[in-house]
Structures are given as structure tokens and as C-alpha cells.
Amino acid sequence: MDDRVANFNRAVEAFLAKKGPENIASLPDKMLEDFLIEPSISAYLTRPANDVKFDEKGEPVLESPYEAAYYEKLRQSCTLDDSPADLRRKSIPYRAEIYNNTWNHKDGEAAGFYTGGTSENAKTAQARTIQRKLDEYAQTATDPSTHVFLMPNLSRIEDINSLLNPSPREDEEYDYMDWVTENGLGRHVELPQDGISFLIMPGGTDDHAYTLFAVIDNAAKKIIRTGLCNSSQNDNYALIIRDSINDVLGQGDPIHYQPYPPDHAAVANLPSFVDCSHHLQTHETDRNCGLYRHYFSRALVEMLEKDEHIRSIMADPNATDRQVSEAVREGMKPYLPEYYHKTAGGFVEASEEEKRQTHLETRWAVGNAFLQDRIAEIKRQRSGMNRGAEC
Numbered sequence: 422m423d424d425r426v427a428n429f430n431r432a433v434e435a436f437l438a439k440k441g442p443e444n445i446a447s448l449p450d451k452m453l454e455d456f457l458i459e460p461s462i463s464a465y466l467t468r469p470a471n472d473v474k475f476d477e478k479g480e481p482v483l484e485s486p487y488e489a490a491y492y493e494k495l496r497q498s499c500t501l502d503d504s505p506a507d508l509r510r511k512s513i514p515y516r517a518e519i520y521n522n523t524w525n526h527k528d529g530e531a532a533g534f535y536t537g538g539t540s541e542n543a544k545t546a547q548a549r550t551i552q553r554k555l556d557e558y559a560q561t562a563t564d565p566s567t568h569v570f571l572m573p574n575l576s577r578i579e580d581i582n583s584l585l586n587p588s589p590r591e592d593e594e595y596d597y598m599d600w601v602t603e604n605g606l607g608r609h610v611e612l613p614q615d616g617i618s619f620l621i622m623p624g625g626t627d628d629h630a631y632t633l634f635a636v637i638d639n640a641a642k643k644i645i646r647t648g649l650c651n652s653s654q655n656d657n658y659a660l661i662i663r664d665s666i667n668d669v670l671g672q673g674d675p676i677h678y679q680p681y682p683p684d685h686a687a688v689a690n691l692p693s694f695v696d697c698s699h700h701l702q703t704h705e706t707d708r709n710c711g712l713y714r715h716y717f718s719r720a721l722v723e724m725l726e727k728d729e730h731i732r733s734i735m736a737d738p739n740a741t742d743r744q745v746s747e748a749v750r751e752g753m754k755p756y757l758p759e760y761y762h763k764t765a766g767g768f769v770e771a772s773e774e775e776k777r778q779t780h781l782e783t784r785w786a787v788g789n790a791f792l793q794d795r796i797a798e799i800k801r802q803r804s805g806m807n808r809g810a811e812c
Contacts, residue, residue: 426465426485428465429462429465445494446494454799457792457795457796466491466792468789568613569619571718572621578647579668581620581644612637614640616639617638617639617645618637619635619636619721620637623715625710626665630714631651632714632717633649633650636735636736644692645692645738646693647663647666647695648696649697650721651699652702653700653701657678658678659696660680663694695746695749696746697745698750699753701776704776707773709776712779716757716759720757721749724756731748735748754768759771759783760779
């Protein structure tokens with residue numbers, strides 16, 4: 422046992438001795454907050470991924486029985502009806518399915534840390550990270566005509582048009598911007614009056630995550646084109662996403678999909694759609710579409726902020742779909758070091774083992790971000806209560 426684990430164990434034992442419960446399983450919910458914000462305890466729970474050992478199955482090796490007991494205590498308070506907001510209120514971190522075997526069952530068995538699909542909690546934590554990056558870019562942008570926006574859950578032409586031509590909302594209406602606000606992702610977005618806007622839209626359909634984008638001519642209030650960045654290449658799936666964006670979905674499953682004919686009245690005058698997908702998620706055990714979505718969204722943000730040439734191709738209404746697709750796919754690779762290595766001859770895809778290690782570490786890091794946000798939230802609440810008591 423190394424010093425970190427020993428120090429954590431001593432901190433937990435001192436906490437239990439001070440607070441009274443015999444063990445972690447006996448901690449009442451309110452005391453779980455006290456446990457989480459104890460500095461020595463929170464520091465260990467949010468340790469970096471390179472301090473965590475993973476076994477052959479991709480499960481983190483929990484060297485302290487107290488840490489395992491903590492996750493088990495949290496798991497017992499989860500239900501299938503819990504929303505991401507409910508889990509935050511319960512101080513539930515995102516540790517894939519290590520603490521929650523009520524989700525992602527397959528053949529009666531609970532999914533593991535690596536085999537479980539990435540969840541909505543991951544999307545929220547990741548979107549916050551990208552939004553902070555966008556905020557940093559906004560303060561240092563050198564081209565005032567370039568506007569990049571992160572738009573979680575924006576997924577249809579109809580929704581984009583509502584940004585271009587906003588109308589008064591009824592009080593009972595609920596849209597994606599309410600989701601953005603509820604999840605702490607900032608403010609309502611108003612598109613500029615001129616220049617070009619690029620909307621980065623992390624989304625998903627049927628338990629699969631991907632990233633969409635839209636290019637907007639602000640002055641003309643017109644969508645120049647939309648596009649898909651998926652973690653695998655599948656022509657039929659891209660057609661489904663295209664028709665889903667346009668709200669003119671055809672018939673059939675991804676293998677036998679039949680899109681509406683191009684001359685169908687319902688699809689007339691729609692913007693072009695380009696498939697810029699990468700072919701990375703190919704292994705049967707790779708259920709990390711939510712993590713690919715995160716890295717793709719981040720790469721698009723960085724590419725658009727830094728590469729004027731690719732921006733001009735994406736914004737050119739006369740550029741062919743192939744030109745745009747190749748420019749975006751290749752242009753993202755320098756900003757995806759998790760999946761591509763730069764060589765003298767170009768970019769080479771990472772091995773399956775390298776991708777697996779990246780995803781294991783990312784799953785742990787997302788858990789840290791979730792825990793750290795919750796710790797900060799508890800401290801803010803208690804600080805406010807203390808100020809109120811002083812008044």
C-alpha cells in the first residue's frame with residue numbers, strides 16, 4: 422500500500438470517528454456531502470488517471486476498501502428514474518457504471534467501467550469543458566468575423582432556423598436552450614448580424630453519440646451547409662442523420678435505409694449535408710461514442726478558431742461536398758492527438774490499445790470533473806448559508 426492510499430484510509434477513519442457512523446454504508450445522505458468535501462478525501466477521489474491502475478477488463482483497481490464502499494453507497498441511492506440533475510443532487514460522480522448497476526444491463530449483467538456506454542453525465546461534464554475553451558478563445562480571437570458556438574442538443578434545421586429568426590416563446594415551451602441553462606452551460610446565444618457563424622452541435626440518436634455542425638451566413642440569415650462527424654463511417658447511417666436533421670426521415674433500419682428521393686417536395690431547397698466522419702470506432706468492445714463526440718467537438722472548435730483556409734472552404738457555398746468533407750476530416754487530425762499520430766508521411770491512426778487507454782483515462786477524468794463541480798457547488802451553498810446566518 423503506497424502513502425496516498427494509507428493517507429486516504431487514515432482520513433476516512435478520522436472522519437468516521439469524528440462524525441459517529443460505524444462505516445461508510447451507515448452515512449446519512451447529508452453526511453455524504455461532508456465526506457466528499459473533506460480535503461484529504463476529495464483529493465484522493467479526484468486523483469489523476471495516471472495514478473489509477475486498470476485491470477485487463479478495464480476496471481479500475483480500487484486499492485482502498487473505503488473507496489469501493491463509497492461508490493457502493495452512492496450506487497444504492499441511484500434509480501432508473503434519476504436524471505443527471507438528480508444524480509448531481511445525490512453527489513453521484515460520473516465513474517461510468519462502476520457505482521450504478523441499474524443502468525446499461527446486458528443479458529442480466531451490469532456493465533463495467535469500460536464496457537458500459539458513456540452517459541448523459543459525460544456529455545454535460547464534457548460540454549462544460551468545451552464551453553470554457555470557447556470562452557477562452559473568445560477573449561483572444563484575432564478574426565472578429567469568425568464566430569464559433571457550442572450548441573448542445575441542437576439537431577434540426579427547424580431549431581437552427583429558430584435561432585436565425587427568433588420568435589416569442591410560450592411560457593410552457595421547453596427547448597434545447599433550457600437544457601443548456603439547466604446544466605450550467607452558460608447563456609442564451611444570439612447570433613451576430615454579419616460574418617459567418619459555425620455551430621458545433623454535440624448530439625446523439627438511438628443511444629449513439631456524434632457531432633453535427635452548421636455553417637451560417639449571419640447577414641443573409643441562411644444555413645450554408647450542415648455536416649456530420651461520426652466515429653465510424655457508414656453511408657446509410659449518414660443518410661439517416663441527414664434526413665433527421667432535415668426532419669424528412671425515410672424508412673428502414675441503418676442497413677436497409679431508404680431515404681426520400683432528392684426531388685421530393687419535402688426536401689426541396691434544403692442546405693447541403695456533408696459526411697466528415699472518421700473510421701475509428703471499429704472494435705466490438707469500443708462503446709465510447711460519447712468520448713469520441715467530446716474529442717471531435719473540441720477538435721472542431723480548435724480547428725475553426727485557428728485554420729482560416731478550412732473556414733473559407735466550409736463557408737464557400739460553391740465548394741463541393743467532397744472538398745468540404747476532406748478538408749474537415751483531414752483538418753481535424755492535428756487537433757485529435759488522442760487518435761492520430763503525426764509522422765513524416767502524414768497522420769497515422771492510433772492503435773486499438775492506445776485508443777482504449779485514452780478512453781479509460783478520459784472516463785476517469787470526466788468523473789473527476791463531475792466530482793469537482795459537485796464539491797464546488799456544495800461549498801458555494803454552504804458559504805451562502807453562512808453569510809445568511811451572519812446577516
